[in-house]
Amino acid sequence: MRKAILPYLANPxxxxxxxxxxxxxxxxxxxxxxxxxxxxxxxxxxMQPGAANPAGGIFLLGTDMxxxxxxxxxxxxxxxxxxxATLATVTAYLVGVTLGLIAGYWRGRVDAVLSYLANxxxxxxxxxxxxxxxxxxxxxxxxxxxxxxxxSAPAIFRIVRGITMDVASRxxxxxxxxxxxxxxxxxxxxxxxxxxxxxxxxFCLRLGYTAITIGTLGFLGLGLPPPxxxxxxxxxxxxxxxxxxxxxxIFPCLAISSLMLGLSLLxxxxxxxxxxxGRRT
Amino acid sequence: MAVTLxxxxxxxGAIATMxxxxxxxxxxxxxxxxxxxxxxLGQFSTDAQRATWLAANGYNDPVVLRYLRxxxxxxxxxxxxxxxxxxxxxxxxxxxxxxxxxxxGGALLVxxxxxxxxxxxxxxxxxxLLDRLVSLVSVLTTSIPDFASAVFLSAxxxxxxxxxxxASTMLSGFSISEIVLPVLxxxxxxxxxxxxxxxxxxxxxxxxxxxxxxxxxxASPTRIVLRHALRNALITPVTVIMLQFPWLLSGVxxxxxxxxxxxxxxxxxxxxxxxxxxxxxxxxxxxxxVVVATQILSDLAYSWLNPxxxxxxxxxxxx
Numbered sequence: 039m040r041k042a043i044l045p046y047l048a049n050p051x052x053x054x055x056x057x058x059x060x061x062x063x064x065x066x067x068x069x070x071x072x073x074x075x076x077x078x079x080x081x082x083x084x085m086q087p088g089a090a091n092p093a094g095g096i097f098l099l100g101t102d103m104x105x106x107x108x109x110x111x112x113x114x115x116x117x118x119x120x121x122x123a124t125l126a127t128v129t130a131y132l133v134g135v136t137l138g139l140i141a142g143y144w145r146g147r148v149d150a151v152l153s154y155l156a157n158x159x160x161x162x163x164x165x166x167x168x169x170x171x172x173x174x175x176x177x178x179x180x181x182x183x184x185x186x187x188x189x190s191a192p193a194i195f196r197i198v199r200g201i202t203m204d205v206a207s208r209x210x211x212x213x214x215x216x217x218x219x220x221x222x223x224x225x226x227x228x229x230x231x232x233x234x235x236x237x238x239x240x241f242c243l244r245l246g247y248t249a250i251t252i253g254t255l256g257f258l259g260l261g262l263p264p265p266x267x268x269x270x271x272x273x274x275x276x277x278x279x280x281x282x283x284x285x286x287x288i289f290p291c292l293a294i295s296s297l298m299l300g301l302s303l304l305x306x307x308x309x310x311x312x313x314x315x316g317r318r319t
Numbered sequence: 320m321a322v323t324l325x326x327x328x329x330x331x332g333a334i335a336t337m338x339x340x341x342x343x344x345x346x347x348x349x350x351x352x353x354x355x356x357x358x359x360l361g362q363f364s365t366d367a368q369r370a371t372w373l374a375a376n377g378y379n380d381p382v383v384l385r386y387l388r389x390x391x392x393x394x395x396x397x398x399x400x401x402x403x404x405x406x407x408x409x410x411x412x413x414x415x416x417x418x419x420x421x422x423x424g425g426a427l428l429v430x431x432x433x434x435x436x437x438x439x440x441x442x443x444x445x446x447x448l449l450d451r452l453v454s455l456v457s458v459l460t461t462s463i464p465d466f467a468s469a470v471f472l473s474a475x476x477x478x479x480x481x482x483x484x485x486a487s488t489m490l491s492g493f494s495i496s497e498i499v500l501p502v503l504x505x506x507x508x509x510x511x512x513x514x515x516x517x518x519x520x521x522x523x524x525x526x527x528x529x530x531x532x533x534x535x536x537x538a539s540p541t542r543i544v545l546r547h548a549l550r551n552a553l554i555t556p557v558t559v560i561m562l563q564f565p566w567l568l569s570g571v572x573x574x575x576x577x578x579x580x581x582x583x584x585x586x587x588x589x590x591x592x593x594x595x596x597x598x599x600x601x602x603x604x605x606x607x608x609v610v611v612a613t614q615i616l617s618d619l620a621y622s623w624l625n626p627x628x629x630x631x632x633x634x635x636x637x638x
């Protein structure tokens with residue numbers, strides 16, 4: 039096990055990416071202890087970054103137009119993004135992996151229908167798809183998870199289907215079939231482990247894109263309902279006053295960009311290391 | 320011959336996709352009749368008003384009949400009336416689409432040369448300083464969401480340097496200075512992405528036997544890149560460029576909303592915020608149509624660059 043992890047730790051790209059991503063995870067987990075103020079409590083409106091709070095302490099990143107501490111909202115916003123992006127990505131994976139295994143293993147008509155539907159969904163520009171879904175079912179935390187699942191499952195489906203079709207033609211799968219193994223056992227225990235490498239890379243990237251999607255929906259005012267601290271919504275709310283008070287929008291943008299940067303570096307690094315390992319063996 | 324067959328087959332696929340999309344869009348937005356009445360007449364309409372309106376507009380007919388009628392009207396260019404803009408949708412969309420086309424075209428003018436050149440230069444010498452720089456910048460640009468790059472670029476060019484306007488309303492006619500920021504924001508992500516893809520493709524090609532042979536023959540590095548490597552190295556990037564359209568269409572929404580630019584993106588956005596369902600339907604259909612059309616073009620470009628994939632094979636689905 040240690041041997042498997044070591045090359046990843048020796049890769050600087052992986053380390054920087056992991057530090058950034060897990061840093062935000064850490065912030066999200068410890069939000070109540072890290073945040074200096076209550077993220078939805080009005081204190082003093084439109085204080086500049088570093089301004090002193092008359093009641094003691096300072097507003098390190100300033101306050102917004104409703105007088106809420108921006109640093110605290112960013113810290114709690116990490117919680118929102120981590121929880122919802124992870125939830126949405128994991129559900130999308132459950133759907134995409136299951137259908138991908140089924141289509142790639144059974145082929146035939148099931149595969150034809152599923153692949154066709156995946157193509158149809160993928161021919162929507164993502165944001166158009168999300169906007170249509172949100173118009174139809176409204177904007178709530180559950181509906182956002184649902185929309186993202188619907189939007190990203192087809193892409194995951196395609197990856198898993200391709201790998202499954204490749205693996206299913208190997209001898210050890212034929213051997214398992216001859217032994218009388220049940221189809222679902224073959225899919226889960228023989229086929230799926232072969233897909234973990236590419237899927238791990240895709241998972242990091244997709245997690246980031248989901249975070250961006252949730253942020254973008256928030257920026258468009260179609261995201262999580264207020265007063266939930268959400269980075270995209272913070273940018274949307276602060277946009278009108280950004281010329282006079284750029285701190286309203288710059289810090290949430292830095293937050294989401296650094297999270298995405300961490301995840302894409304992690305994905306890049308994982309791919310690099312696994313490619314290098316693939317070459318050696 | 321092969322080209323015609325290929326195009327016919329692709330068009331058939333595209334029509335099938337469009338039909339399925341139209342069914343999905345119709346079912347999603349119009350299957351709940353009571354909802355349609357509320358969205359069209361407003362929340363404060365009375366039950367009697369809604370019932371009269373539904374009856375007058377044929378909403379009491381079976382769903383299948385309503386879908387076919389809707390589809391027929393759609394195909395013949397009758398896209399209904401926007402409840403928000405109070406005009407014919409069919410006359411509203413072309414102008415807005417053209418306005419967004421200017422943004423997307425401007426973005427492609429940045430994306431293609433910058434992305435390809437940066438990618439080719441980086442891929443020629445992997446590990447060099449230039450390569451590291453290109454890789455670093457492209458990871459950065461592909462990690463920043465559109466709305467965040469809009470904020471960062473505006474912070475620099477609008478708030479700090481005061482060189483460019485922060486809104487692109489085009490109220491006093493078309494203005495180049497108003498279009499610079501939206502185009503840059505739109506181009507940022509795809510440029511980085513294209514550079515990454517081109518770099519990877521270039522590295523692959525530079526490692527092939529025929530490039531090695533050319534090098535052993537004593538061909539100059541410039542000749543190797545221009546005569547031997549480039550054409551093959553460009554196959555993937557060209558497909559990637561065509562496939563950026565769906566991405567640009569998503570980006571257009573964010574960028575237009577941020578800069579208050581009157582294009583297709585703000586049209587769809589206003590439609591969504593105001594529950595203007597007929598306009599949402601038309602916008603969704605048009606954007607899928609754009610995507611499907613660019614997919615066909617991308618397949619054609621691919622087989623033109625890569626003669627090994629014959630169009631006949633591609634037409635039969637063997638490609």
